[in-house]
Amino acid sequence: MSYTPSRADFDRYMVPNYSPQQVIPVRGEGSRLWDQAGREYIDFAGGIAVNSLGHCHPVLTQALTEQGSTLWHLSNVYTNEPALKLAKALVERTFADKVYFCSSGGEANEAALKLARRWAFDNFGEYKQRIVSFRQSFHGRTFFTVSVGGQPQYSQGFGPVPGGIVHGEFNNLDSVRNLIDDDTCAVVVEPIQGEGGITPATRAFLQGLRDLCDTHDVLLVYDEVQTGVGRTGSLYAYMEYGIEPDILTSAKGLGGGFPIGAMLTTDRVAPALAMGTHGSTYGGNALACAVALAVLEHIDTPEVLDGVKQRHMLFREHLEAINHKYGVFKEIRGQGLLIGAEMATEHEGRAKDILPLAIEEGLMALVAGPNVLRMAPSLVIPEADIAEGMTRLERAIARLVAAK
Ligand SMILES: *Cc1c(COP(=O)(O)O)cnc(C)c1O
Numbered sequence: 001m002s003y004t005p006s007r008a009d010f011d012r013y014m015v016p017n018y019s020p021q022q023v024i025p026v027r028g029e030g031s032r033l034w035d036q037a038g039r040e041y042i043d044f045a046g047g048i049a050v051n052s053l054g055h056c057h058p059v060l061t062q063a064l065t066e067q068g069s070t071l072w073h074l075s076n077v078y079t080n081e082p083a084l085k086l087a088k089a090l091v092e093r094t095f096a097d098k099v100y101f102c103s104s105g106g107e108a109n110e111a112a113l114k115l116a117r118r119w120a121f122d123n124f125g126e127y128k129q130r131i132v133s134f135r136q137s138f139h140g141r142t143f144f145t146v147s148v149g150g151q152p153q154y155s156q157g158f159g160p161v162p163g164g165i166v167h168g169e170f171n172n173l174d175s176v177r178n179l180i181d182d183d184t185c186a187v188v189v190e191p192i193q194g195e196g197g198i199t200p201a202t203r204a205f206l207q208g209l210r211d212l213c214d215t216h217d218v219l220l221v222y223d224e225v226q227t228g229v230g231r232t233g234s235l236y237a238y239m240e241y242g243i244e245p246d247i248l249t250s251a252k253g254l255g256g257g258f259p260i261g262a263m264l265t266t267d268r269v270a271p272a273l274a275m276g277t278h279g280s281t282y283g284g285n286a287l288a289c290a291v292a293l294a295v296l297e298h299i300d301t302p303e304v305l306d307g308v309k310q311r312h313m314l315f316r317e318h319l320e321a322i323n324h325k326y327g328v329f330k331e332i333r334g335q336g337l338l339i340g341a342e343m344a345t346e347h348e349g350r351a352k353d354i355l356p357l358a359i360e361e362g363l364m365a366l367v368a369g370p371n372v373l374r375m376a377p378s379l380v381i382p383e384a385d386i387a388e389g390m391t392r393l394e395r396a397i398a399r400l401v402a403a404k
Pocket of ligand 1: 103104105106107109138139140141190194195223224225226251252
């Protein structure tokens with residue numbers, strides 16, 4: 001007899017670090033999902049900005065199955081064709097000259113931080129090691145990245161945190177003027193703070209950081225794990241600002257659902273990750289790179305990127321119409337298909353209460369902190385699915401308001 005797992009099995013067999021919703025999706029196609037009971041859902045969550053082309057996109061399924069019957073994995077004792085093609089494609093489309101592959105966003109940031117420290121060590125000396133980051137930022141869950149991240153609850157209780165890390169206030173250049181000096185090796189910033197509440201950096205802020213970095217020989221690191229690969233309507237969010245980094249990290253949407261991370265940098269900085277200084281067994285895995293190349297080539301076209309901007313306007317119009325009726329949001333913000341709706345004062349902290357109601361109505365969404373409803377759907381979500389998803393969201397919000 002075949003065994004059908006249940007949500008209770010999660011509590012029984014899995015470490016309690018997550019608290020997943022009660023339904024278990026079993027199948028996905030485009031921007032729709034179906035659970036064990038055959039109930040259908042519209043997906044505005046996109047696996048947390050990962051399923052950049054929805055579920056089981058034919059282009060990705062083809063890349064995966066073709067590579068899957070050719071070659072999966074070699075380790076870095078050998079290189080492989082998909083990794084070389086993906087590296088070339090990323091270099092040709094961005095500021096970067098060199099690429100390092102790994103398997104997640106946290107690992108990409110870990111590589112970026114180690115590279116920055118090592119670059120400063122090699123070129124200046126041990127004194128140049130301070131890392132400047134921002135409060136509310138999120139850079140992953142490895143011990144180095146939770147320490148650099150600006151949410152202390154993620155590093156609490158794990159023992160002494162790595163030293164030499166300071167935090168300024170996001171979008172407040174004055175708060176970092178005294179932190180960035182000749183002892184600083186890197187400034188790490190998300191062009192749009194994702195987990196922290198979908199807060200875009202101002203142009204003046206990023207330009208100010210770039211200038212301070214240039215003055216003090218500091219590397220500017222963009223964490224584009226959430227904002228990258230078309231999410232904002234440009235291939236990378238920095239392209240909207242026209243301000244280039246020295247290091248950029250990418251993951252989430254890059255694999256479209258297949259785990260991969262990448263760190264991009266320049267010829268000036270890359271030599272510090274010399275032979276033997278860093279590595280990852282899975283980095284550059286052939287299956288992951290084949291899928292990511294298909295994602296990148298499909299997304300980096302005017303049709304898809306312009307489509308993201310058009311869909312942004314649709315999301316905004318729908319959310320504003322809902323807000324006009326129910327007055328639940330204080331602000332609707334974000335770029336492209338990374339959208340946050342901050343709860344109005346009388347609904348403070350209730351964004352997370354929308355999620356189970358939305359699921360009951362057949363919609364999957366996200367939060368970014370307790371007070372911001374977040375949406376990060378497929379970049380090619382059909383208009384009809386947006387409209388139907390918004391009808392369901394409106395029903396959930398009507399219930400939220402009624403329950404007050
Ligand atoms: C999700 C995220 C990470 C961490 O990525 P993982 O793949 O979970 O390790 C890092 N930075 C940002 C901005 C993210 O959104």
